[in-house]
Amino acid sequence: MKIVHNRFIPFKGFSAFTFLGMIFTRKSELPLVTINHEKIHIYQERELAYFLFWVLYLLEWLVKSILYFNFHTGYKNISFEREAYSNEENLNYLTIRKPYNWVKLIWRKKNQSTKT
Secondary structure, eight states: OOEEEEESSOTTSSOOOEEEEEEEESSSSHHHHHHHHHHHHHHHHHHTTTTTHHHHHHHHHHHHHHTTTTTHHHHTTOHHHHHHHHTOOOOHHHHHHOTTTGGGGGGSSSSSSOOO
């Protein structure tokens, strides 16, 4: 896992962005919780051979943004994000995580617990 510090990625309002197994950030240092969140995305990307991850991520974001009439709510309800947000504080999560764990979160209603 490589952390790339730069002035452009991610968009303002986000602390980090994972792409092709690398974490991009504008900050000089990231909290362990944020690194863990992004590492969960790295595992998700690898499961789906990177390209398919981004196809599914963007498709789910679009569908959920339409369903919830809000882009931010759509983002928060993407199954990949729900898995990462729900487990980012558990620094041992990746040692017990089951492959494709995000799948069961695709259609779970947003008010249901997403702890795995």
